[in-house]
Amino acid sequence: MKLYTKLLLVFTICALSGASFAQVDQVERNLINYVDEENAEALALLKDIVNINSGTMNFEGVREVGDVLRKEFDALGFETIWEDGAAFNRAGHLVAHYHSGSDAPKLLLIGHLDTVFEKDSPFQEYELVDDNVAKGPGIADMKGGDVIIIYALKALKKAGKLKDMNITVVMTGDEEYSGKPLDLSKKALVDAAKWADIAIGFENGDGNPATANVSRRGSIGWELQVSGNAAHSSQIFREDVGAGAIYEASRILNAFYEELRSEEFLTFNPGLILGGTELNHDAVAKSGTAFGKDNVVAQSVVVTGDIRALSPEQVERVQRKMKEIVAQNRPQTKATITFFDGYPPLAPTEGNHKLLEIYTKVSEDLGFGKVEPVNPLKAGAADVSFTAGYVDMAIDALGMGGADDHTVNEVGHLHTLPLQTKRAAVLLYRLSKN
CATH class of the missing domain: 3.40.630.10 (Zn peptidases)
Structure with missing residues (x-):
């Protein structure tokens, strides 16, 4: 008993x-x-x-x-x-x-x-x-x-x-x-x-x-990494150039917002974003630098954030949904999301x-x-x-x-x-x- x-x-x-x-x-x-x-x-x-x-x-x-x-x-x-x-x-x-x-x-x-x-x-x-x-x-x-x-x-x-x-x-x-x-x-x-x-x-x-x-609620961290093809901005959306990393990162974050924010007791927050032609992300210091030009299609983006959920089942369900969203890439882009151990x-x-x-x-x-x-x-x-x-x-x-x-x-x-x-x-x- x-x-x-x-x-x-x-x-x-x-x-x-x-x-x-x-x-x-x-x-x-x-x-x-x-x-x-x-x-x-x-x-x-x-x-x-x-x-x-x-x-x-x-x-x-x-x-x-x-x-x-x-x-x-x-x-x-x-x-x-x-x-x-x-x-x-x-x-x-x-x-x-x-x-x-x-x-x-x-x-x-x-x-x-x-x-x-x-x-x-x-x-x-x-x-x-x-x-x-x-x-x-x-x-x-x-x-x-x-x-x-x-x-x-x-x-x-x-x-x-x-x-x-x-x-x-x-x-x-x-x-x-x-x-x-x-x-x-x-x-x-x-x-x-x-x-x-x-x-x-x-x-x-x-x-x-x-x-x-x-x-x-538990608290776990996540990191989104997005890559695209660097090119002159006048060529963006061309079949061999694609949408670029910043557009793809924007799509993913907006989809998180639209598809997950209504779930009870769930919050998820992107706390840092870096994007451009080159970037340097210091994960320990929670900081970084980015370089990019208005006339260059962005090659890289990194976003870090957290998820807070009420049960292990909710955490698992949300992670699965986030992975599905990340996988639906815009043309000529790639994205991965990594989850880190945190408070259960x-x-x-x-x-x-x-x-x-x-x-x-x-x-x-x-x-x-x-x-x-x-x-x-x-x-x-x-x-x-x-x-x-x-x-x-x-x-x-x-x-x-x-x-x-x-x-x-x-x-x-x-x-x-x-x-x-x-x-x-x-x-x-x-x-x-x-």
């Missing part, structure tokens, strides 16, 4: 008997009280790690944040490992294990250490805006979520419940800019997902604690929806109201997606509320830190108890 089916049975029996989580028990009161008592300490930890620059390519800074949090896990009795990232050109990942050996569900908690703000960013420090709002690089995305993981686990340890739990925490160092190859950069996360029954991500989602993610989609499975039901019941019992699923169109790719197909249940966006992440105006809503920590602690307790 699938784990989510077992939990559904317990959940239903409790509801029918009137003995569902209709009130908070004494252990849960203890968890709540601990979070309130230690909130000032949690905010101090948040400030400390926000003030450490950990842009993805600042390997030293990413490791420093990892060191700070590793000490917290060590103090909780976790076995901690730093997975070096040299093989995929990143700092690496922090992995922490607490396996009691009990038959409690195996829980995977997911965070990340890196931010989009590198060492040359003007946005470097934590700044208190008012009693409820603070600015800071990565405060919402997602250092607040990392602190929530730590203090939820501290609350469980204080209540004497951590000792019976089975937990792995993976805090990646390259969520914002993944290392390559992906099979190495995400290996620690995938290995943990293969072990786990349930995955919980502590990203900030859409920044609203009244929502959570039961699905995330996290489909909205029955198990994921059931986990959201359990989480929203926790929230309602704590007096925080219902939690609604986020529209997948409003959710980007995230590390939790790499658990798809391995765990029975997954949910994301249990992190701290905030706004304007990935900009120098990023803020965290400080009142949501204890709120989300209480929810997380009680959720983990209930999952483990059942």
Whole structure:
């Protein structure tokens, strides 16, 4: 029997008997009280790690944040490992294990250490805006979520419940800019997902604690290469000259737009285009140069972009359609499209929806109201997606509320830190108890 089916049975029996989580028990009161008592300490930890620059390519800074949090896990009795990232050109990942050996569900908690703000960013420090709002690089995305993981686990340890739990925490160092190859950069996360029954991500989602993610669209890259015959522009469309590379690239992109844009939850975006007689494309730097003359038929075009889709089936269907479009070449042109590994989609499975039901019941019992699923169109790719197909249940966006992440105006809503920590602690307790 699938784990989510077992939990559904317990959940239903409790509801029918009137003995569902209709009130908070004494252990849960203890968890709540601990979070309130230690909130000032949690905010101090948040400030400390926000003030450490950990842009993805600042390997030293990413490791420093990892060191700070590793000490917290060590103090909780976790076995901690730093997975070096040299093989995929990143700092690496922090992995922490607490396996009691009990038959409690195996829980995977997911965070990340890196931010989009590198060492040359003007946005470097934590700044208190008012009693409820603070600015800071990565405060919402997602250092607040990392602190929530730590203090939820501290609350469980204080209540004497951590000792019976089975937990792995993976805090990646390259969520914002993944290392390559992906099979190495995400290996620690995938290995943990293969072990786990349930995955919980502590990203900030859409920044609203009244929502959570039961699905995330995947994100994969593509590159279109088009070639034609160089010739004097006065000869274009002649049988032996043909349409040229730019006309062919335009046909393909327009066909993508016309034939695919109406599909639900699908987006596809050409982010870079170079074309002319000669071009130089730097795929690593995401840049390039092109040379061409108005009186010369273009010989080459390269276009790069991404696809975001909700399920593996949708990805496969869209790729097949794009290949069909690319193959219908205009005269004397050739075109190929290549797809690259990326973030897989996290489909909205029955198990994921059931986990959201359990989480929203926790929230309602704590007096925080219902939690609604986020529209997948409003959710980007995230590390939790790499658990798809391995765990029975997954949910994301249990992190701290905030706004304007990935900009120098990023803020965290400080009142949501204890709120989300209480929810997380009680959720983990209930999952483990059942």
